[in-house]
Structure formats: C-alpha cells, structure tokens
Amino acid sequence: MAHRSALVPVAPKLSSRQEQLLEALRRAGRELSGQDLHARLRASATPMGLATVYRHLRQLQQWGRVRCRHLPSGEALFAPTECDEHHLTCVDCGQTHRLEHCPVHALELSGEELRGYLPLFHTLEFYGLCPDCQRRQRRTASEAVEAAGQSASLPSA
Amino acid sequence: MAHRSALVPVAPKLSSRQEQLLEALRRAGRELSGQDLHARLRASATPMGLATVYRHLRQLQQWGRVRCRHLPSGEALFAPTECDEHHLTCVDCGQTHRLEHCPVHALELSGEELRGYLPLFHTLEFYGLCPDCQRRQRRTASEAVEAAGQSASLPSA
DNA sequence: GCTCAATCTGGGAATCATTCTCATTTATGG
C-alpha cells in the first residue's frame, strides 16, 4: 500500500465499477481474459457489460493497477499488478508452469535506462519444449530419416 | 551454429519458403508483424500468401527459430530468436524504447525450475509511464481536484 | 522423362477477441 502510493504520482480513486473488476481479478487467484471477467461479472449482482469490462481493464492498466500478458495463442490475460508471476510455456503444446520466483524482481532498470519513465510492471515469459513434445519431435524426425534412409540416397542429416 | 545445434535436439532443415521468411525477418532489422512480412514477401520474386506466412511463423516458433511478443495493442511482432531484445513501453501513449542489454541473459532458470523443458527463448518487457504522460496525468488530476474544490462549477472551457 | 501420392500453397470465407457507436441510464450539483 505504502509501496503503491509512493510509486504512483496520480493514483486516482477507483470507481465502484473499477473496484468490482479489480476485486474479481483478485478473487480469481489466476489470470483471466476479458471474456472470463465478463462472464463472471455478468452473473454478479451488478452485471457489467463487455464494453465496460474492456474499458476499465485498459484504464486500470494505464494506472498501473492491472497488467496484461498474451499467451502464444494470442489470448490476453489480465492480473492485478501486485501479483508478480511468470511462466514457462511449451511452444508446441502450450502447457505452462508458474515459476516460483520472479528473476527480475530485484534487478531493476538503471536510472539511465529508465529515461524518466515511472516503472509500473513488467512481463517475463520463458518458452521452450516440454519433455513430451521433445520426444514427439524426435520421433517425428527419426521417422522422416528412416523413411528417407530406406530408399537409397539422401545424405541430408 | 554450434550453439544452436547443441540446444535443439530436432533442428529440421528449413524449407526454402521458411528460409525466405526467416531471411526477411533478419534483413528487416526490427520486429515485424505477420502482415508486415506478408507485404514484404508479396513484393518479392516469389510472393508468399498470408496463410503461408502465418503457417511458417508458427512452425519456426515451435522450432525455436522465431520468437513473438505482443504490443499492449495486441499486435504480434516476430523476430529471429538470435536477436535478444527487450523494451520499455509507456502504457499510456505506447512510446517504446529498446533496452541496451538483456537483464536475464545470464540469469537462466535453475534445473529444478526447468522441469525438463528445452529452453528456446524468453520475452521480457517493462511498462511504465513516460515523462510526458506523467505530466499529463498529473495535470488532469489537479484539474479534477480544483474543479471539485471550487464547488462553483463553470463548464466553460 | 512419366506417374502418382504426398505435401505445399494461397484465395477467400470463417472466427473471434477487442473496439467503436450511440441511444439510454445514472451521477452530480444546485
């Protein structure tokens, strides 16, 4: 709290609708898409339209209260900035794991690199091949090699 | 090269179309969207259709040769993985600066955190408010306060 | 060379998350 107000020069009081949105995000305990949020809020006592959900998500992001990351699929996921999480994602099957610790939490940008910016949040995602997909790709590759080798020529690999 | 082949278990030979795509990305010297690439390749001697561009971008990404990040606007930008760049972006106006050095280049994931994954690439982006937008937000905020304080409302300007 | 199946390609339709429009509702402040 003290942390937040120290960082943000303009910390506008949130409207009740914005509080509702942020609270829904907190309650979820995981990143949610705009559509997810809309679905949840639509069921609430004070339903919120899709346009309003997106409007406020954008506003909250510009105020540094919400951050957004994109899955490889392109889906946008939102979370409160106070939750500092990162992931390791398979570029093939999309399986993702939450990392225990943020590797850049300490390591901040130097004053020179900041260029006068007021830092709000960051995104950091690692991508790789999960063990299963490594196996599958190896299998596929060796099948190709074997098929090619059977014939007569093909010194490629 | 040695670096790459050591990392990637399955490093399939790229098709000529895939080479063409990757080469276009390298030649560009900056991140390009799928649409950008399509526009460039359409003008070339061997035009490439939009569907093919996206197909190969996905494949190259799964092979760890291309990485992708998303602007706050949602636009997807592609670059060769050998280019390890990150940015500082204003959440308000969208202005972005390239960082000189990658803060996580050394700092790799621990074996435990890797969970057997074969690391391919990462994305790291910092977000904040640029000096201009900080000023603007402060100005907007103080106008609001002043208007409220006066309590004699004059909507003239 | 020629043939045929497998693979690749790309025009155009389909998808779908997000944004936009704008008529209506709600908050504000006397």
Added chain:
DNA sequence: CCATAAATGAGAATGATTCCCAGATTGAGC
C-alpha cells in the same frame, strides 16, 4: 426536480489470425 456531464452496454464494426479446400508443386519409384 432540472440541467449537464459522465458512465454504461447492446449491437455493429474492425482486423488479425485461422480454417478450408481446390489447385500447384515435389520427388520417389519406375
């Protein structure tokens, strides 16, 4: 209550990406 401004949301518009599928290309086997 009145007037004005701000907020809201239904539905249309947008636009990037994916899907579909018929035609083109490749290349292994003859």
